[in-house]
Amino acid sequence: MAYLSDEKISFGIVIVGGGPAGMAAAVAAYDAGERDILILERDNALGGILRQCIHNGFGLHRFGEELTGPEYAYKYERMVEERGIAYMLDTMVIGIDKERNLTAVNRDRGIFTIKCGAIILAMGCRERPRGALNIAGTRPAGIYTAGTAQKYVNMKGYMPGREVVILGSGDIGLIMARRMTLEGASVKAVCELMPYSGGLARNIEQCLNDFDIPLYLSTTVVEIHGKERVEAVTVAEVDERRRPKLETARTIPCDTLLLSCGLIPENELTKDAGIPLDAITNGAVVNGDRETDVEGIFACGNVLHVHDLVDYVSEEAVIAGTSAVRYIRGESGRDADIALKTDGRVRYTVPQRITSLKDTVVYFRVADVYKDAYLVVKRGEEVLYKRKKQKLAPGEMETVKLTEEMLKGDGGELRLSIEMA
Amino acid sequence: MKERILTCIICPRGCTLRVTLDEAGVPTSVEGNACPRGKTYAETECTAPMRTVTSTVRCTDGSVIPVKTDRAIPKRLVFDCMKEINLLRVSPECAVGDILIEHILGTDASLVVTGKKP
Numbered sequence: 001m002a003y004l005s006d007e008k009i010s011f012g013i014v015i016v017g018g019g020p021a022g023m024a025a026a027v028a029a030y031d032a033g034e035r036d037i038l039i040l041e042r043d044n045a046l047g048g049i050l051r052q053c054i055h056n057g058f059g060l061h062r063f064g065e066e067l068t069g070p071e072y073a074y075k076y077e078r079m080v081e082e083r084g085i086a087y088m089l090d091t092m093v094i095g096i097d098k099e100r101n102l103t104a105v106n107r108d109r110g111i112f113t114i115k116c117g118a119i120i121l122a123m124g125c126r127e128r129p130r131g132a133l134n135i136a137g138t139r140p141a142g143i144y145t146a147g148t149a150q151k152y153v154n155m156k157g158y159m160p161g162r163e164v165v166i167l168g169s170g171d172i173g174l175i176m177a178r179r180m181t182l183e184g185a186s187v188k189a190v191c192e193l194m195p196y197s198g199g200l201a202r203n204i205e206q207c208l209n210d211f212d213i214p215l216y217l218s219t220t221v222v223e224i225h226g227k228e229r230v231e232a233v234t235v236a237e238v239d240e241r242r243r244p245k246l247e248t249a250r251t252i253p254c255d256t257l258l259l260s261c262g263l264i265p266e267n268e269l270t271k272d273a274g275i276p277l278d279a280i281t282n283g284a285v286v287n288g289d290r291e292t293d294v295e296g297i298f299a300c301g302n303v304l305h306v307h308d309l310v311d312y313v314s315e316e317a318v319i320a321g322t323s324a325v326r327y328i329r330g331e332s333g334r335d336a337d338i339a340l341k342t343d344g345r346v347r348y349t350v351p352q353r354i355t356s357l358k359d360t361v362v363y364f365r366v367a368d369v370y371k372d373a374y375l376v377v378k379r380g381e382e383v384l385y386k387r388k389k390q391k392l393a394p395g396e397m398e399t400v401k402l403t404e405e406m407l408k409g410d411g412g413e414l415r416l417s418i419e420m421a
Numbered sequence: 422m423k424e425r426i427l428t429c430i431i432c433p434r435g436c437t438l439r440v441t442l443d444e445a446g447v448p449t450s451v452e453g454n455a456c457p458r459g460k461t462y463a464e465t466e467c468t469a470p471m472r473t474v475t476s477t478v479r480c481t482d483g484s485v486i487p488v489k490t491d492r493a494i495p496k497r498l499v500f501d502c503m504k505e506i507n508l509l510r511v512s513p514e515c516a517v518g519d520i521l522i523e524h525i526l527g528t529d530a531s532l533v534v535t536g537k538k539p
Contacts, residue, residue, distance in 0.1 A: 051539060054487035055475045060432050068475055070487045070536025074517050154477055155539040157485035182476060182503050201435030205428040206472070210496070309433055 010115040012036030013324050014102055015122055016093045016269065019048020021301020022122035023076040024314040028321030029120075030083045034328070038114070039080070039087035040104055046080065046087065047073035048124055049147070050310065052154045055175050057202075061311035072310060096273045098294050118296045118324040121270060121284070122317065125263040125302040127172075133261055135167075137224030140231075146172040146260040150179070159183055161256025165233050166190045167221045169197040169204075170395075171308070173260025178207035180258075187211070188252050191219040191235050193242060196369050198262075198395045200308065221257065222249060230255050263306045273297070280348040281305040287355040289323035289332065290316065298324050305350045305363070308397050312363070316350075332356075338407060343417035345370065347394070354414075360402045364416060366392045374419045375400060379409060392418065427466055429459045438463045470496040475535070476506050478521065480513040484538050488521060490530040498526050506532065513538045 013029050015022045018041030026039050045051065050058070053069030060066055063075065080087065091106040100116040127145035144152075144160055150172060152158045162185050166173045169192040177187045190208060195218045197204055208215050216235070222244045223234040236249040265283040275292045278285050283304040284292040291298050300320035301313040326332050338354040340362065349364045370392040377385035377400065384406045392398060400416070407414075422441060429436040439452040440463045451463040465471055471493035477485040494502060502525060511521060515534045522532040 045537075045539070051536065054477060054489075054535065056473055056489060057433065066473075068487060068489055068535045071517065074536065154487065155485065157477065157479060157483070182474075182499070200433050201428045201437075202430040202433060205435070206430045210472070 009113065010117075011038045012117040012328055013038075013120065013321075014114055014116040014118075015039045015120045016096075016102075017041065017048065017122035017124060017301075017303070018043075018046040018087055018089070019122065019124050019301065020050055020073065020076060020310045020313050021124065021303070021317045021320075022048070022120070023073075023080050024317035025120045025122055025298075025300055025321035025324070026085050026087075027076065027079045027083065028318040029325050030085055032322045032325040034325045036117075037085050039085065040091045040093050040102075041087060041089050042092045044089055046077045046089070052147070052151045053175075054154045055179070058310050061309065062314050069310075076314075093269060096269055096297070098273060098297075100296050116296075117328040118298065120317075120320050120324055121267075121292075121297065121299040121303050122301050122320075123266045123269065123303040125265045125306055127259070128262045128264055130259060133167075133259065135221055135224055137233075138226055140224070140226040140229050142226070142230035142256045143224065144256070144258055146170070146176045146258045149176055149256075149258050153179055153183060159185065161185060161230075161254075163188060163254040164256045164258060165221070165235075165252055165254045166258045166260060168192065168260035168262070169199050169215060170260040170262065171199040171203050173258060174199045174203040174207040176258055176260070177213050178211060181211045181213065185256075187213045188254055189213070189235070190215045191221060192217050193220045193238060194218070194394075196393060196395070198260075200395065220244060222246070224257060225251070230257055233257055263302065265303045265306065267303060270299070270303070278305075278348060278352060281350060283350070285352045286350065287353045288319075288351045288358075288360045289326075289355070290320040290351065291323060291327070291332075296324075296327055298327075305348070308395070312397065316363075336407060337412055339413045341413055341415045343415060345418035346375075346416045349416055354402070354407060357404050357407050359404055360407070362400050362402055362416070364398055364400065365396075366394055366398070366418060369393045370418055370420070372421045374421065376417050376419050377402065377406065378415045378417065379413070384414070388421075389418075425467060427463055429454065429462050431458045431462050432456075440464075440467055442467060472496045472499055474499055474502045474506070476503060478506055478509045478511050478532075478534075480515070480538060481510050482513045484513055486511070486513070486515055486534055486538050487536040488532050489535050490525060490528075491533050492530045494526065494528045494530045498528065501526055 050069035050073035058072040095103040225232040236244040298320040300317040334355040340349045425440045427438040441450045475489040519534040
C-alpha cells in the first residue's frame with residue numbers, strides 16, 4: 001500500500017469499497033492515466049464478498065479461465081498493488097455530499113474529510129434478512145442469510161447447523177446447499193416462492209441435482225418453530241398470487257434455516273447525498289458513463305444493480321473508472337439526452353439514460369420467464385432492433401448493444417420491450 | 422437408442438444439452454450446446470462425470486484457508502476428497518497457489534491454496 005501522509009486531504013478519484021467493482025474501477029482509472037487514486041475499504045482486506053465465495057466459476061469472461069472467488073479477488077489485488085494504488089482498510093465512509101466532500105472514519109485518523117475530484121460508489125449489496133420477509137413463528141437461533149452462513153463456513157470455519165432448509169433459490173442459496181452438504185450437513189429442501197428459480201441453471205444442476213437435494217417451486221416457509229433453536233419449519237405451496245395454500249402445509253424438522261431471498265444494493269451513502277435512485281434496481285440512476293444524477297459521482301457493481309457474474313461487475317467498473325478520469329479532465333462530452341424506457345416485461349435497464357452518441361451496452365433484466373420471444377428496441381413506432389431470444393429469465397441478466405447509429409435521430413426516448421412470437 | 426437431457430455446468434450460460442446414447446450407453450450425438458466445451462461436457466457426463474472440488478482447509482492456528490482441486494476429479498470421489506481435505510492441518514502462512522496434496526486420491530489433480538487466511 002502506498003504511503004499516505006496525514007496532511008493529504010484531496011484526491012483525484014476516491015473509490016468507496018474495495019471489492020471487485022472498486023478494485024476494477026481503480027485499476028481502470030490508473031490505466032487511463034490518473035495517478036491520484038484512493039480506495040476506502042471497511043473490511044480488513046481488499047476483495048469484498050469474493051473472499052468468502054470459495055467456489056469456482058468466476059473469471060471465464062474476464063480472464064478466460066475458471067477461478068474461485070478468492071483467486072479472482074487476488075488477481076485484482078495484485079493489479080492494485082503493482083500500480084501502487086493507495087488504499088485504506090478498516091475505514092468506513094460515513095458520508096458524502098454533492099460537492100464531493102467525503103467523510104470517513106478509522107482507528108488511526110478518527111473522523112476525517114477528503115475533497116474528491118470524482119467519487120466512485122462501489123459499496124456492493126447485502127442480503128434481504130428475515131425481518132424483511134414477514135415469516136411467522138418464533139425467533140430462535142439458527143436462522144441465517146445464506147451469505148452469513150457462507151462467511152461462517154468459509155472464513156471462520158464454523159458449521160452453522162446440521163439439518164438445513166433453504167428458503168430462496170438465489171445462487172448463494174444453491175451454492176450453500178452444496179457447501180453445507182460437502183461439510184456433512186443434510187440439506188432437506190430448497191423452497192422457492194416463485195414458479196422458477198432465481199439462480200443459474202448450472203447451479204441447480206451442480207449444487208442440487210448432484211446431491212439429490214429437492215427444489216420445491218411455488219413453495220414458501222409459512223412458520224418457524226423452536227424456542228432456543230430452530231426445531232422445524234412449516235412450508236406450503238403458494239397460489240398464482242403467491243398466497244400460501246395452507247391445506248398443502250407440511251412440517252420439515254431442521255435446526256437451521258438459510259435465507260437466499262434477494263440482494264439489496266447498499267445505498268445509504270447514496271441516499272444521504274441526495275442522489276436519485278431507481279425504484280426497481282434500488283441503485284442510482286446513471287447514464288452510459290455510470291455517472292449518477294450528481295455530477296462527478298459514479299457508481300458500479302452491485303451497488304448499482306445486482307449482477308449475476310463478477311465478470312460483468314468488473315466490466316461495468318471499467319466504464320465507471322475511465323469515465324471518472326474523463327470527468328476530472330473535463331472531457332465528459334455530453335451530446336445527447338436519451339431516456340431508456342421499458343415495457344414491464346423488461347423490468348429495468350442500466351444505464352437508464354444515455355448522454356453521449358456512442359455505442360452503448362445496455363444491461364437489462366426481464367420480469368418473468370419468456371420463451372421464444374423477441375427483444376425489440378423502438379423509437380416511437382420505429383423498430384431499431386429486433387432479435388429472437390430462446391429463453392429469457394429474471395435470474396439471468398441480459399445485454400443489448402445500442403449502436404451510435406441507433407442512438408442518432410429524433411426523440412429523446414428509446415423503449416426496450418419483449419414481444420411474444 | 423436412449424436420450425438424456427443435461428444442463429451444461431461449464432459456464433454460466435447453462436445450455437440445455439440433448440444427448441443421444443447407443444445401447445451401450447455411449448453418447449453418439451449432442452445437441453443444444455453453444456460451444457465445443459458443451460459437447461465434451463455431455464460426453465464426459467454420460468460416461469465418467471467429473472467435478473472440481475472447492476473447500477477450506479484447517480490451519481494449525483484454527484483458522485481456515487480456501488482450496489480447490491486444480492482440475493476436475495471423478496464425481497464419485499468428491500466425498501472421499503472432502504475426507505482427505507478435512508484431515509489436513511496446514512500452516513496459516515500458506516500462499517496462493519501452494520500445492521497441499523499432489524495426485525489427490527490417485528487422480529491427476531492437486532489440492533491447491535486459492536486464497537490467503539482471512
